[in-house]
Amino acid sequence: MSRVVHSAGAALVSCALAGTLAAQPATIRQYQYAPRADGQAYELVLKTVPRPVPGPHDVLVRIHATSINGGYDVEMRDSKPGGENNATGGIPFADGAGEVAAVGADVTRFKVGDRVAGIFMQRWLDGDRTADAFASSRGGNSGGMLAEMIVSDEQSLVAIPKHLSYEEAATLPTAGVTAWNGLFKYGHVKASDYVLLEGTGGVSTFGLVLSIAAGAKPIITSSSDAKLERARKLGAFGTVNYRQNEDWQKEVRRLTGGAGVKQVLEVGGQRTIAKALEALALDGHVALIGSLSGFAEQIPVGPLFGAGAHLTAIYVGSRADFEAMNAFIAAHEIHPVIDRVLEFEDAPMAFELMAHGDYMGKIVVRVR
């Protein structure tokens, strides 16, 4: 008896899904990576494809905005087709946010109309990262976001803070979660801690707005006085132009009254790590994140011991980390720093801007 009732219920639910899907377009546009004519890298092609269909545990998301990550997306586009990335046919961009358009019959986390963002590693939900979670990173595969609609397992999405626009929410999954984990999960940043942020890219500007909200004292470097001025307006405690001041680490330490910084979001790599360690306070924490000036193959051990430093290598974060960050962002009504918003048709330009342009914070692509 109960089986009959259950299957009647399931039929009703799948009819409802069919109804919602019928209201959706039959085709959508999505960008894909295709091997460039010279075979040395990928280029973007805009395709019209059948609208994806959600399975029982999936959500159909109408993407409203996506954002690019230079170190990840540009590297993927510029990698050799047939190599380890194998991105042919994959959808670019790990980051994106949108609105739930339909849900599969067994979905319980979301309903039609909910505002969501994708998590970077689709199967890293909580706890330690696994090899399987690592293999589930979005971008350059079917999990990419540069599309009018995507289908995602409901587990691989989070609700986005109400006060954020879709453009703002689309910047959270990679740069935001990385900065959050560096400062809060592993750095345990406290009010009044001095925090060093290198340059004014995506991760560092998230470090800026998050640490300001925590009552910490961020000191940010840049090659541009205009960007430093903007950072001061956002609430930076101190600023240093690393292009004009070769020994910028000494100025950073001076700004802390000689004590040094308690936290570093180390995104610079080869040209910054040794200097960042010179600016580090006793028992300070360094979040190893990036390689903007090339990988730091050699880290000087002397200053590490001298400071009794704590080092954590960060690889974005889990869904639980993303949700913890979102709660903080909502409680403090934090807004990400966005440099500009491009239209969907101009998405290839985002790669050029990231590779060669001048920007502060995040570059977003609007999809609707």
Ligand SMILES: NC(=O)c1ccc[n+]([C@@H]2O[C@H](COP(=O)([O-])OP(=O)(O)OC[C@H]3O[C@@H](n4cnc5c(N)ncnc54)[C@H](OP(=O)(O)O)[C@@H]3O)[C@@H](O)[C@H]2O)c1
């Ligand atoms: N481990 C992870 O999970 C993870 C996650 C996200 C990103 N990353 C990596 O972290 C790094 C930063 O990512 P992002 O997305 O924030 O990059 P981004 O937005 O592309 O940052 C670009 C900015 O970095 C600054 N910069 C470049 N070279 C610098 C140097 N030598 N010293 C100081 N600042 C420098 C410049 O700032 P100014 O214009 O102000 O000078 C530049 O505008 C990248 O290497 C990326 O691959 C790692």
